[in-house]
Amino acid sequence: SSLTPRPTGGISPIALPVLESLFTGNLQEARKLVFSQMLVSGQAAENGGSNNFIIGKRNQRALQVLSKSVDQDNCKTNALLYGGMHCKDLHRRLESMGYVAKKTEWRTAWSVD
Structure with missing residues (x-):
């Protein structure tokens, strides 16, 4: 991968595949990844309350x-x-x-x- 997270911070491992898709012009892949992250984030938020x-x-x-x-x-x-x-x-x-x-x-x- 051309983008690698730094051990002391930097690019989030979750954002990394999205950024790679955007940089390579693969917008369909980026949309899939963003959609999946939205679902996972929504489920995590729903775990309480x-x-x-x-x-x-x-x-x-x-x-x-x-x-x-x-x-x-x-x-x-x-x-x-x-x-x-x-x-x-x-x-x-x-x-x-x-x-x-x-x-x-x-x-x-x-x-x-």
Whole structure:
């Protein structure tokens, strides 16, 4: 890379790929990188405050529907799809209901190539 962060400061490692894309004229790549940083920054900002309340309520409702499906509809196989910000709370709630994780699988929803 022609741009390297200095150990004592300088260019941010996060900004570095964006700057390289701009300097090489690859505006599409720069847009992708900026968009991905906006998403990550937004998720980091949402990790506290009232958004945790909203996530908790959504998780609570999802688990109510899951429980109904298991108990009343006698479903043996269920899928619970959720985003990354829901993981910690859902994991805690599922464990408190007696569920045990057997397998963890990461599926990439989108990537910046």
